[in-house]
Amino acid sequence: MPRSGHVAHTADTFSLILSDIEREYFREVRPDLADSLDVAAPSDFFQLLNLELGATPQDIRASYRALQRLVHPDLNGDAANELAVILNIAYSTLMDDNARDIYLQDAERFRMEGNAYDGRPVSKWMGEEHEHRAVFVDETTCVGCRHCTYCAPNTFGMEEHYGRARVHTQWGDEEDAVKEAVDMCPVDCISFVNRKQLALLEFVLKACPREDSAIMARRRSGNMGSKPSKQDPFSRAETWLRQRKDAKIDAHDSSARSLLTEETAAAMARAWLALPQQVREQGWPSFIAKHEEQQGRVAYFQ
Ligand code: SF4
Known part of the structure; x- marks a missing residue:
């Protein structure tokens, strides 16, 4: 059976080269918007800090310090600025007992409702x-x-x-x-x-x-x-892709309830994806592993 549709890479885009017949059957999201789509990224503060839901303040502090050292803008340039700021917001939120409880409940619900794009x-x-x-x-x-x-x-x-x-x-x-x-x-x-x-x-x-x-x-x-x-x-x-390009997490917003929305998840993913790949691999190996195990996932209504 012929399998076709080969790939063309340019400097910063990925597109398929299709025959006229293949194109008749084909539809796509605008390729200029759609980069890094197959990469899993953290979408809540627990994932960002490589922690289980319900992690202790000691775990939070240790993970935050290790990651902040890894992504420091002095080592990684401007690409790391935004994530360094988000790490600070995550840390101050999760180190506050009351805010952490609220955020934990929201994170459980957010994940259960399938709002986290992996x-x-x-x-x-x-x-x-x-x-x-x-x-x-x-x-x-x-x-x-x-x-x-x-x-x-x-x-x-x-x-x-x-x-x-x-x-x-x-x-x-x-x-x-x-x-x-x-x-x-x-x-x-x-x-x-x-x-x-x-x-x-x-x-x-x-x-x-x-x-x-x-x-x-x-x-x-x-x-x-x-x-x-x-x-x-x-x-x-x-x-969704346009939102991910523009989304922001407000550093001055102190409400834990407003820190876990589709927009904040999108902002976190964008800032994380802006890091050099070797930094992501070193700091977040579980997300790299998730990407690699992509094949063979069980279908969702079998
Ligand atoms: S079930 Fe839906 S997708 Fe399948 S042929 Fe009918 S309309 Fe099309």
Whole structure:
């Protein structure tokens, strides 16, 4: 079976070179926004300090001192400034007993609700290593007709909560079967996507509202207006990426409750990703390991 879609690297971008036919089946988040997408990054202060939830003040102090020495801007230049500031905010928050209790509760909830982006796809990878395309269903458009599950049952399944199709296994079927599913889909909501963008698309999809299927059916028959804009996962992914580029953590904000939001997690990830790679590898080996174990993750509704 031909597997194609090869990669072109330029100075600071990553893009796929596709044939005209492959491009017909392909959709992507704007590549200029989408760098470092497959890298897991800390998204709360406990992760930033390499600590378990509920770590003691002694652990917090020891970890903070070691990391602050490692990332010091005198050693790493301007790229480390922002993370050094965030480490200070993390330290002062977690060393305050009251603020730490509040932050701990928020961190538990934040993780449980799946708000922390870890850069790892949830669908299982069965493709070849050199394959750079993945398959993705835009569940905000899917009408749950099941055609794709008949064409490529080892790739698509029905997700029970919303009754929409979802890819549980990447390349579980031959490419022709997947393309047939794409061609049979009545609402064009299945696409090949850049494998590097898959984790983000699956992540933002969780927060995309799904319309009631009856309303979708009325919309398709022309009895209702057009679909609300900016709700599909591709638009949402681009919004998320723009937020990650601009997000800030306010050093003067003393409220622990306001220090764990999607925006602060995005700011932390951006500052961390700005560090030289060898510093990240040295200071946060568990995140590097997470990235390396990306393959073979269990599908999320099997
Ligand atoms: S064919 Fe399209 S609309 Fe039908 S279940 Fe599959 S993804 Fe959804």
